[in-house]
Amino acid sequence: MTEKVFLLPDLGEGLAEAEIVQWRVAVGDTVTVDQTVVEVETAKAVVDVPCPYAGRVVALHGAEGEVRPVGQPLITVAEPVTGRVDGGDPPGHAVYREEERAGSGNVLIGYGTGHGGARRRRRPRLAVATSATELDGAPTVPPAAGTAARESGPPGAAQPLVISPIVRRLARERGVDLASVRGSGPGGVIRRADVEAAAGDVTGVPADGNGTARLTAVPDLPAVPAGHPSSVDPAAAGAQDLVIPLTGIRRSIADKLSRSRREIPEVTIWVDADATALLETRAAINAARPDGQVSVLALLARICLSGLRRYPQLNARVDTEGQRIIQSAGVHLGIAAQTDRGLVVPVLRDAQRLSTTELAAELAATTAAARAGELPPARLTGGTFTLNNYGVFGVDGSTPIINHPEAALLGIGRIVDKPWVVDGQLAVRKVAQLSLTFDHRVCDGGVAGGFLRHVADCVEQPALLIATV
Known part of the structure; x- marks a missing residue:
């Protein structure tokens, strides 16, 4: 089997790096040409990145939340053998067309890889309808479309309904299990406010040495009469500063x-x-x-x-x-x-x-x-x-x-x-x-x-x- 290393492609518009929001595949999965393998966030937008190679995933380069420079390895795929000398197919191996094994060429973000023989498989998206002036409202989602954006999980289990990758990342940073969150949006969509409410009364999510967010709970403070400034120093009460990386x-x-x-x-x-x-x-x-x-x-x-x-x-x-x-x-x-x-x-x-x-x-x-x-x-x-x-x-x-x-x-x-x-x-x-x-x-x-x-x-x-x- 031949291993192919797919590098993070040129994202255009002078963008030199991207943050990994969510991997769509795992090591051991089989991918096809133009299949979306990762969702990344640039300084301009959140985009899906398709892989130009077909085969078995042998390595993912970078964890969710990590920033990767353009031109650095993103995913390694082992291409399968197309057949035996006698013309039969080797047991347990899929047969791919020659052009699939060769890859589909340069990746154009948002437009697939230009390969004509296979179609890019995109994650289903929810229909969004909203007023142009309601800039801070929740998107309107038809209930019938709800199952299209549910998170992956064990078969048969009810999975949380999430639209925004930012909501997923916020949940990871604050240690919130989305399966336990009840969405307040139309059709049960989990919104950012739902995650923040589920995180509880916290003042910060500082990261540990491994980049994993941890929560610092605020202890019970004495009641302060309405109209009077609080005399309790939050720092003295054990709260910690909130550090927000200036990225994306x-x-x-x-x-x-x-x-x-x-x-x-x-x-x-x-x-x-x-x-x-x-x-x-x-x-x-x-x-x-x-x-x-x-x-x-x-x-x-x-x-x-x-x-x-x-x-x-x-x-x-x-x-x-x-x-x-x-x-x-x-x-x-x-x-x-x-x-x-x-x-x-x-x-x-x-x-x-x-x-x-x-x-x-x-x-x-x-x-x-x-x-x-x-x-x-x-x-x-x-x-x-x-x-x-x-x-x-x-x-x-x-x-x-x-x-x-x-x-x-x-x-x-x-x-x-x-x-x-x-x-x-x-x-x-x-x-x-x-x-x-x-x-x-x-x-x-x-x-x-x-x-x-x-x-x-x-x-x-x-x-x-x-x-x-």
């Missing part, structure tokens, strides 16, 4: 935001806008087209696209090496979305070509896929302008950091009832704060103020959009 997407976020603050001279301006008419317009659209529901975020995206058509200076990036400003021909709209893995910004390419209903559908599908960790790295880069709906967190305003190398970001706060003057009379209206953070190198205040005023005017009078679309 958290490290990518830290690097990008730090670079943005170092390189971009950003300015934030803001304005309050009466969104009453915008909400009425949305209600009218959804009443007329029940099969194509439109979210507030989709309408804001449409308004941004209108503003960028009028002020293309903001749909740009600065090339510091070439000492030039590059205005993008198309609007590749980034949508900031909070996930269990951290803040990600999936991109809708050439968003200006989409209708409002198409924008709404694409936004819902994209944010759902981002939360499920199903977007390939290419969908998380290349944006030219970002829209951030931080109002879902219950805040009115923000001064966000630009998503480098973009030049601008529009944010919207929560829409709440406020006193507002309408035609000289005081009235209660639906008001939201809009903020624009922009790179002062690409434009001056006149352009930025003109863009934000155009957005605010369209929010207050959606009919103005007709003149620009």
